[in-house]
Amino acid sequence: MQVTLEKPEQGLEHTLKVSFPSAELDQKVDQRLNEMRRTMKMDGFRPGKIPMSVVKKRYGNAVRQEMLGEAVQKAFYDAVEQEGVAVAGYPRFDELKDEGGNIEFIARFEVQPEVKLPEYGELEVEKVVADISDEDVDKMIDKLREQRSAWRPCNANKKAKEGEQVITSFVGRVDGEEFEGGKADDVPIIIGSGRMIPGFEEQLVGMKKGETKTIKVTFPEDYHAENLKGKEAEFDVTVHSVQTKELPEVDEEFVKSLGIEEGTEEALRNEIKVNMEREVMRAVKQQNRNHVFNALEAEVEVELPQSMIQQEIEGLMNRAVQELQQQGIKAEDVQLTADQFKDEAEKRVKLGLILGQAIKDGDFRATEEEVNQYIAEQASSYEDPEEVVKWYQQNPQALTEIQAILTEDKVAQAILDQAKTKEVKKSFEEVVNPAA
Numbered sequence: 466m467q468v469t470l471e472k473p474e475q476g477l478e479h480t481l482k483v484s485f486p487s488a489e490l491d492q493k494v495d496q497r498l499n500e501m502r503r504t505m506k507m508d509g510f511r512p513g514k515i516p517m518s519v520v521k522k523r524y525g526n527a528v529r530q531e532m533l534g535e536a537v538q539k540a541f542y543d544a545v546e547q548e549g550v551a552v553a554g555y556p557r558f559d560e561l562k563d564e565g566g567n568i569e570f571i572a573r574f575e576v577q578p579e580v581k582l583p584e585y586g587e588l589e590v591e592k593v594v595a596d597i598s599d600e601d602v603d604k605m606i607d608k609l610r611e612q613r614s615a616w617r618p619c620n621a622n623k624k625a626k627e628g629e630q631v632i633t634s635f636v637g638r639v640d641g642e643e644f645e646g647g648k649a650d651d652v653p654i655i656i657g658s659g660r661m662i663p664g665f666e667e668q669l670v671g672m673k674k675g676e677t678k679t680i681k682v683t684f685p686e687d688y689h690a691e692n693l694k695g696k697e698a699e700f701d702v703t704v705h706s707v708q709t710k711e712l713p714e715v716d717e718e719f720v721k722s723l724g725i726e727e728g729t730e731e732a733l734r735n736e737i738k739v740n741m742e743r744e745v746m747r748a749v750k751q752q753n754r755n756h757v758f759n760a761l762e763a764e765v766e767v768e769l770p771q772s773m774i775q776q777e778i779e780g781l782m783n784r785a786v787q788e789l790q791q792q793g794i795k796a797e798d799v800q801l802t803a804d805q806f807k808d809e810a811e812k813r814v815k816l817g818l819i820l821g822q823a824i825k826d827g828d829f830r831a832t833e834e835e836v837n838q839y840i841a842e843q844a845s846s847y848e849d850p851e852e853v854v855k856w857y858q859q860n861p862q863a864l865t866e867i868q869a870i871l872t873e874d875k876v877a878q879a880i881l882d883q884a885k886t887k888e889v890k891k892s893f894e895e896v897v898n899p900a901a
Contacts, residue, residue, distance in 0.1 A: 466540060466547075468483055484569045488566065490533065501528075533561075551577040553575045554574070575770040578818065581767075587884075590884040593896065594749065594890050595745050595749055595890065595892065595895075597741045601893040601894075606733070610712040615710070616711070619706075623674070624672065624673055625670060632651055632654075635700045635701060636648045651705065662682055663682065664680075664682040669702065673707065674704055674705065675703075678701075715730050715733070720732065745893055749896055757881050761819055769814050773817075835871050836871065844857075
């Protein structure tokens with residue numbers, strides 16, 4: 466095989482000219498056609514007795530084109546390995562010739578750019594730390610009580626207030642006429658929940674069981690029903706019941722309902738604290754990992770291969786389309802453009818190149834034991850952990866993803882150990898729900 470590599474004075478795109486004898490391809494094509502001939506059926510011939518000349522005439526060109534593509538791909542990657550260059554993205558093939566016992570082609574491709582990493586000790590990284598306090602545990606218990614709360618009717622003279630629930634029936638009118646969807650019976654409304662249109666819930670405050678009242682509201686300009694946008698409306702509202710929320714006591718029955726057989730508040734608090742510590746540890750680790758990678762990315766300048774960016778854009782777009790389709794949006798109604806994903810794609814490609822270099826320089830890798838431990842931790846939260854472990858073991862792609870996660874975790878921790886860190890203490894809620 467003859468190979469000529471042309472390197473640019475600047476930029477990442479290289480040109481590769483390759484030439485190799487077609488004898489091996491000729492032999493493989495004949496072998497494939499002969500295999501087809503043994504099982505092929507054709508009018509006028511017995512199975513396995515079709516002349517090779519007939520098979521070649523009918524199928525020879527298609528088979529050769531298919532196998533030629535495979536041969537060119539193999540020759541390309543053999544050639545770049547021979548030349549010692551690392552390909553980024555997919556190559557483009559031009560000027561393919563298959564004649565005179567020789568195959569020639571030109572391939573244009575980008576190479577992996579040089580990535581120069583900074584001294585980790587010079588990086589400045591915000592390091593999040595968090596502890597679980599008794600107050601955090603109290604709040605979690607309150608959430609659990611809230612989840613198991615029940616609405617209890619009040620006495621007939623109780624006036625409704627914010628935070629309470631009223632069971633209502635109502636009839637709505639616009640310009641004196643009832644409208645579709647404006648009438649309902651036995652509707653539970655929590656005052657202050659914001660479920661109804663603006664102004665509706667506030668006017669329920671002070672109403673009692675059996676009371677009827679006409680309230681006036683204005684539909685928002687962005688209301689989903691076109692015929693009601695911005696319209697003034699009147700609702701005749703009747704309250705059938707005023708209800709207050711009743712929280713369960715933290716007693717033996719409540720604790721056991723959460724799967725804690727001891728049935729004591731102490732056991733409940735211990736269980737909650739252990740789970741919260743596990744959750745906050747994962748969240749802190751993820752945030753610190755992000756802080757490390759953001760600091761690393763900000764310090765590195767690298768030329769990005771456009772072919773890799775394009776591949777990443779296509780991947781992001783495909784995932785976005787799938788998610789929208791899962792929400793019930795038709796494919797033809799999805800209006801997405803490559804520009805919408807360009808910034809995210811560039812960020813992903815850049816970070817991928819940086820981490821790839823960091824992994825190579827530090828010889829980081831996840832061990833089989835670490836992968837198994839990670840899978841066991843993930844599986845422990847499922848009803849049948851063994852089934853989850855088995856699923857991972859039978860899915861090579863999932864195992865590869867775990868290995869990548871654990872390897873990148875090692876990179877992040879190694880940098881965090883060396884970097885100049887500034888500790889920032891956060892509460893459980895701030896760590897676990899950062900957007901809150």
